[in-house]
Amino acid sequence: METKNIKAFPKDFLWGSSTASFQCEGAANEDGKGESVIDRRVQDKSLCDYSVASDHYHRYKEDVKLMKECGLKAYRFSISWTRILPLGNGEINQKGLKFYDDLINELIENNIEPIVTIYHFDYPQGLIDQYGGWLDRRSVEDYVRYAEILFENYGDRVKYWLTINEQDHVMHHPFRLGLQGLDAKESVRLGFIANHHMSVAGALAIEKCHEMIPGSKIGPAACFDILYPATNNPVDVLAWKDAMDIRNYHVLDLNCLGEYNGTLMKYLEDRQMVPSILDGDIDIMKRNRPDFIGLNFYMSRSVKENPISETNKIGDIDVRILPMAEAGVYMTVKNENLKSTLWGWEVDEIGLHISARLLWDRYKLPLLITENGFGHVETMPNDKEMIQDDNRIEYLTKHLKSIKEAMNLGVEFLGYCNWSFIDLVSGHSGFSKRYGLVFVNRDEHDLRDLSRHKKKSFYWYKDLIETNGEKI
Ligand code: BGP
Numbered sequence: 001m002e003t004k005n006i007k008a009f010p011k012d013f014l015w016g017s018s019t020a021s022f023q024c025e026g027a028a029n030e031d032g033k034g035e036s037v038i039d040r041r042v043q044d045k046s047l048c049d050y051s052v053a054s055d056h057y058h059r060y061k062e063d064v065k066l067m068k069e070c071g072l073k074a075y076r077f078s079i080s081w082t083r084i085l086p087l088g089n090g091e092i093n094q095k096g097l098k099f100y101d102d103l104i105n106e107l108i109e110n111n112i113e114p115i116v117t118i119y120h121f122d123y124p125q126g127l128i129d130q131y132g133g134w135l136d137r138r139s140v141e142d143y144v145r146y147a148e149i150l151f152e153n154y155g156d157r158v159k160y161w162l163t164i165n166e167q168d169h170v171m172h173h174p175f176r177l178g179l180q181g182l183d184a185k186e187s188v189r190l191g192f193i194a195n196h197h198m199s200v201a202g203a204l205a206i207e208k209c210h211e212m213i214p215g216s217k218i219g220p221a222a223c224f225d226i227l228y229p230a231t232n233n234p235v236d237v238l239a240w241k242d243a244m245d246i247r248n249y250h251v252l253d254l255n256c257l258g259e260y261n262g263t264l265m266k267y268l269e270d271r272q273m274v275p276s277i278l279d280g281d282i283d284i285m286k287r288n289r290p291d292f293i294g295l296n297f298y299m300s301r302s303v304k305e306n307p308i309s310e311t312n313k314i315g316d317i318d319v320r321i322l323p324m325a326e327a328g329v330y331m332t333v334k335n336e337n338l339k340s341t342l343w344g345w346e347v348d349e350i351g352l353h354i355s356a357r358l359l360w361d362r363y364k365l366p367l368l369i370t371e372n373g374f375g376h377v378e379t380m381p382n383d384k385e386m387i388q389d390d391n392r393i394e395y396l397t398k399h400l401k402s403i404k405e406a407m408n409l410g411v412e413f414l415g416y417c418n419w420s421f422i423d424l425v426s427g428h429s430g431f432s433k434r435y436g437l438v439f440v441n442r443d444e445h446d447l448r449d450l451s452r453h454k455k456k457s458f459y460w461y462k463d464l465i466e467t468n469g470e471k472i
Contacts, residue, residue, distance in 0.1 A: 015071070015469075016073060017417050017420065018421065019076070021122060023054075023426075025053055026057050031096065032096060034093075034124060035126070037177075050425055054425075060103050062452065067421060068110040070421075073112065073465065076417045077103070078117035079100055079119075081119055082126070084097060088125075114157065115368075117161075118164070121427070134193075143205065147163075147205040147209070155212055160216075160217050160368075162218070165221045167198045168195075188273070196254075200281050203287075204288070207284075207287075220252070220293065222251060223296045224359065225299050225300060226354055227243050228301075228335065238305070239304055242329050246263060252359070254285055257363070258284075258287075292368050295367050300338070303330040303332055306325055306330050315327065352402045360411040370417055372416070373419035374389075380453070387455040440452060441453065
């Protein structure tokens with residue numbers, strides 16, 4: 001609805017920007033870093049050279065200087081588990097600890113609040129080799145020990161923590177679990193086992209964080225690509241409700257309520273996919289509620305019914321990026337009302353407004369936008385020019401407006417971190433899909449000079465932060 005007297009952003013709003021370790025650091029084999037599932041997957045450099053990424057490991061001072069110039073109040077980054085523990089458990093690598101110690105000090109000296117993601121996709125290959133990683137219960141203990149090391153070493157300076165980035169993505173992408181060559185159905189079944197272990201591990205990390213760092217705030221970073229019913233036919237609305245419970249709410253229900261929702265449990269039972277839940281697991285999750293929800297938002301999707309037939313049987317799953325369709329549950333269809341990015345992501349700022357309100361109604365936890373951004377192809381400008389990324393500015397402006405509107409209706413927000421500060425390696429599309437406020441001069445294979453160049457959106461964001469979002 002139209003509302004009057006839209007509130008201003010709060011004075012302590014965390015205007016920030018995000019990255020993740022493997023996507024920006026590079027130095028994949030330096031200073032004792034161990035191998036992660038990402039390193040294993042990208043040994044074949046046909047897509048892109050990840051081992052250098054944006055070279056942030058060597059240029060972090062220059063990058064923090066740019067953050068300072070932009071006026072960032074917060075920087076969300078992830079710690080590479082295998083820099084700290086090369087095998088995922090066992091010996092600590094002091095050089096890895098030192099890198100993040102230096103980065104955190106640099107941020108604090110520049111009055112930038114560090115927001116640390118404990119684990120963002122780059123799971124230790126060593127734990128896959130030892131016992132199969134998240135599929136084994138031992139993964140819970142190893143994750144918690146790793147988190148404790150971070151709390152012990154950085155807790156005096158870091159107050160904001162994120163447990164796991166996009167647990168729902170990890171469980172649906174076999175390569176993030178170190179799995180290969182499985183059929184879709186089996187990988188979904190194993191994904192739910194991993195999901196349970198991640199949920200318990202995340203809850204135990206919340207417990208430790210609260211014990212070890214008084215006044216700290218910790219929560220999950222969840223991807224919530226909101227779904228819409230494709231039509232007002234009740235069968236499509238019902239498919240939408242099922243898909244929301246099974247695809248969108250299920251991880252946050254575990255993280256924030258300590259519950260397997262009823263729809264999900266029935267779905268798992270019918271497919272013989274209920275993971276083993278030990279006595280006490282539900283209690284661990286229930287008693288360790290996060291302080292906020294980190295929300296990664298990029299797009300919406302639309303769904304319709306997907307009736308069972310002779311050729312479309314229960315358990316049939318179409319795995320492209322995520323399970324996009326399931327026989328007897330739902331199928332994803334194009335939304336003709338929305339424009340898409342070059343990668344087919346349907347741009348939908350109103351979807352962010354609706355998501356924020358749905359999450360607030362269900363969990364009553366403040367939101368911290370941990371990712372939101374526009375991926376596009378951009379080329380190095382000549383000396384006197386600047387990249388005119390007006391499309392990115394428009395995307396970010398509209399999404400921030402939605403946040404303000406949701407705020408006006410009572411939703412609490414701690415801050416906003418766009419994805420990403422500098423250009424970095426995309427999760428699926430190499431270096432040609434750029435999100436940064438700062439251009440990094442390289443392409444997929446030619447590393448060029450990796451120099452940094454401020455885009456128009458950098459100056460737009462700087463101005464916005466200076467005026468506390470007044471122009472939104
Ligand atoms: C999120 C991930 C990020 C980032 C982003 C954009 O799912 O948390 O790591 O990659 O999506 O996705 P992509 O790089 O595939 O465009």
